[in-house]
Amino acid sequence: MEFAVLGVRDLSVRIGRHEIVSIDELDLPAGRRLGLVGESGSGKTMTAMSLAGLAPAEARQCGSIVLDGHELVGLGDKQLARVRGAQMGVIFQDPLRALNPTMRIGRQIDEAVRLHANLSRAERRERVLELMSHVQLSEPERLVRRYPHQLSGGQRQRVLIAMAIASGPRLLIADEPTTALDVTVQKEILGLLVRLSEERQMALLFVSHDLGVVRAVCEYVAVLYGGRLVETGPVRTVIHRPRHRYTEALIGANPGHASADDLAAVNGRQLTAIPGVVPSIDAFPIGCRFRDRCAHAVAACADDPPMERLAGEHRFACFNPTIAAKEWELDGNAR
Numbered sequence: 001m002e003f004a005v006l007g008v009r010d011l012s013v014r015i016g017r018h019e020i021v022s023i024d025e026l027d028l029p030a031g032r033r034l035g036l037v038g039e040s041g042s043g044k045t046m047t048a049m050s051l052a053g054l055a056p057a058e059a060r061q062c063g064s065i066v067l068d069g070h071e072l073v074g075l076g077d078k079q080l081a082r083v084r085g086a087q088m089g090v091i092f093q094d095p096l097r098a099l100n101p102t103m104r105i106g107r108q109i110d111e112a113v114r115l116h117a118n119l120s121r122a123e124r125r126e127r128v129l130e131l132m133s134h135v136q137l138s139e140p141e142r143l144v145r146r147y148p149h150q151l152s153g154g155q156r157q158r159v160l161i162a163m164a165i166a167s168g169p170r171l172l173i174a175d176e177p178t179t180a181l182d183v184t185v186q187k188e189i190l191g192l193l194v195r196l197s198e199e200r201q202m203a204l205l206f207v208s209h210d211l212g213v214v215r216a217v218c219e220y221v222a223v224l225y226g227g228r229l230v231e232t233g234p235v236r237t238v239i240h241r242p243r244h245r246y247t248e249a250l251i252g253a254n255p256g257h258a259s260a261d262d263l264a265a266v267n268g269r270q271l272t273a274i275p276g277v278v279p280s281i282d283a284f285p286i287g288c289r290f291r292d293r294c295a296h297a298v299a300a301c302a303d304d305p306p307m308e309r310l311a312g313e314h315r316f317a318c319f320n321p322t323i324a325a326k327e328w329e330l331d332g333n334a335r
C-alpha cells in the first residue's frame, strides 16, 4: 500500500445510544481519490464530517483517524482546526450557503489565503487571482468584485474549491459537490476536481449517492450502509465483481447515465430498485443492517458479518455474498 494520507482504524461515532458510523479500516493513499457511496441516510455525510473533524458536538468518537501523520481523534477544537486548516480542505453540496452573501468573492478567497500564508496585500491579490485561474474562473479581475448571488451555481462551487485549496491541502473532502448543479456544469466541476487532485497530488474523499459518478471520478470506493462500511476496494473491482449484497443492489439500481449499460451488464439483468428505504438510525435490525431489505439474507445474518479480505485490497462483510464473484474467483482470477 502506498503512503496513506488518511488512515482510519476501528472508528466508531456514537450519538446518544446509537452508533452512527462504524469503520474498521480505511486508507486513502496520497494523491488518490476515494468515493464514499450509499443511499440517502446510509451515513456518508456523517462519516465524511467525522473524518474532517466536523462531527456534531454531541457525537462521541473512538478509534483512530490519522491525517498525514497527525492523530485527529482526541484533539481539542483548536488543535483540530489547526491541523485541518493546514492539511485538509472541505467543500459541501450547497455553495451558496457556504459563502458569505454580504462579502465580495475576492475578499472571501483572500481571507482563506490570509489564514495560511503571511503575504503582503499585493502578493495576496496575486495569489487570489492565481487560485481563481486554477479553478478555471474566467475574467478573475472582474469576478473578484462580485457577490455570491451574482455568480452561477458552478462559479460559486469553483470559488469554494479555490478557498478549499488555498492552503495547498493534502486532502480535499467533497460532500456531494455537484448535486445542486445541472448536468453539464456537474461534469465540468468533476473534471476540475480530478485535474486538481492529479496536478497537486491532493487526495480526494468524494461523497456521492451515485456509483456511476464515483466510478468516473475515483480510483477507490467505500460502500456504506447504516453507517457501516460494507465493502471497499478499487472502484472497478467493486463495480465489476461486487461481493456484498448491498453493493450488488446499489449497482442494480444505478440510474447512472454514462455507465448505466456497463453497470447493468455486470449482473446481466435490468436495473432494479432496492426494495424499501434506509431505516432511521434506531430501526436497523441487529446483525447485518441490510438484512431486512436483502433478498439473499440467511439465518447467519442475525449476527454481525465480519470483514473478509480478498486480493487487491478488496474487502466486504456479508455472510451470503454474490455467487458470480465466487465462481469467478474459483477460476483462479482473483486479481
Ligand SMILES: Nc1ncnc2c1ncn2[C@@H]1O[C@H](COP(=O)(O)OP(=O)(O)OP(=O)(O)O)[C@@H](O)[C@H]1O
Residues within 6 Å of the ligand: 015, 020, 038, 039, 040, 041, 042, 043, 044, 045, 046, 047, 056, 209, 227, 279, 280, 281
Ligand atoms: N446530529 C445527528 N443526531 C442524530 N442522528 C443523526 C445526526 N445527523 C445525522 N444523523 C443520522 O445519521 C444517519 C446518517 O445520516 P447522513 O446524513 O450521514 O446520511 P447520508 O448518507 O449522508 O444521507 P444524505 O445523502 O441524505 O445526506 C441518519 O440515520 C441520520 O438520521
